[in-house]
Amino acid sequence: MRAFQLTSHDTPPALADLAVPDPGAGQLRLDIAACGLNFADLLMMSGQYQDTPALPFTMGMEVAGTVNAVGDGVTGFAPGDRVAVFGGQGGLAEQGVFDAARAVKLPPAMDFVQAAAFQIAYGTSHVALDHRARLKPGETLLVLGAAGGVGLTAVEIGKVMGARVVACARGADKLAVARAAGADHLIDAASQDIRAEMKALGGADVVYDPVGGEQFDAAFRSCKPEGRILTIGFASGSVPQIKANHLLVKNLSVLGLYWGGYLAFRPEVLTGSLATLLDWFDAGKITPHVSDVLPLERAADGMALLRSRKSTGKVVIRIRD
Structure with a gap:
């Protein structure tokens, strides 16, 4: 089978021919249909x-496909099931073996490209906003x-x-995407002062x-008293340094969120969140936005889209229909 493999941190990943793996105890083997790309890649x-x-x-890191074999001890899954899996690795290949505990069956209305774009992005945001920040109706959220x-x-x-959602992005095209997703107010990070714009809106x-x-x-200085700041990642390449005395002036909270980390100590947070999100998908409340779908041979181009920040929403590699 073909797989997009990394052999050195000094050289780019490339397609390689690998043996098809066999599922071990508690594992599923998938015919992988699609794989979502993430900044973590x-x-x-x-x-x-x-x-x-x-x-x-x-x-x-995240895949969708069809089960073609199950290992010993697996219950609840059978060959032919359509599933999504957060495996952490192994997704950019024609077949893959993953722990059954990380798999979820897909609703009939969700296609493989949507499923490959779903778990990490929606899971991260829902656990962050609901479980960590306890976002309430009527509050102002700056994204x-x-x-x-x-x-x-x-x-x-x-x-x-x-x-009330304030979306901050660079350029009119990206802001238009955020507006279509439901943003109430827009801030162009390329030309507007985030702090001044948020002050005019009453703060976050x-x-x-x-x-x-x-x-x-800028967002830190835009917070209302008792504001909560969720640190999700550092796409700018710069990790902020926070002065603790500034936190106490407004009674601010800075909350870290590493979605995958919950698998190790509170997996029920993720399973409960995912159940809610799938219900929202079925109800038409959320719809994955995928700007680019590329074949496996162009996986490197997909990574380049992420690096250049030219994509919006998700980039997905389609491996089979």
Whole structure:
């Protein structure tokens, strides 16, 4: 089978021919139909991600496909089932073996491309806004990087949760995508002063930040008393340094969120969140936005789209129909 494999942090990943793996106890083997790309994939390529697997490994954190074999002890799944899996690796391949505990059956209305774009982005935003920040109806939510993979889902989820959503992104095209996702107000990070714009809107109760850098600093100063700031990632490449004395002046809270980390200590947070999100999908409240769908041979081009920030929403690699 073909697989997009990383063998060194000093050289780019490339397609390789690998043997088809057999499922072990508690595992499923999938005919992989699609794999969603994430900013974390870029960090894995350079060895900077907190959960970078040992080399060599097949890239691709989240997949959707059809079960073709099950290992010993697996219950609840059978060959022919359509599933999505957050595997952490192994997704950019024609077949893959994953723990059954990480798999979820797809609703009939969800296609494989949507499913491959669903778990990490929507899961991150829902756990962040609901479980961590306790976002309330009527509160003002500022979303940085609002046209990106996770940012756009934060806009959608914020609206479903009843917040007034302010979307911040670079350029009119990206802001138009955020507006279509339900944003009430728009801030162009390329030409407008985030702090001044938020002051005119009365400030933020919750900030969702996958960007870091100067935008974090401006959003930090835009918070209302008892504001909550969610640190999701640092797409700008700059990790903010927070002065603790500034937190106490407004009684602010800075909340970290690593979605995948809950698998190790509170997996029920993720399973409960995912059940809610799938219900919202079935009800038409949320719809994955995929700007680019590319074949496996162009997986490197998909990574380049993420790196250049030219995509909106998600980039998905389609491996089979």
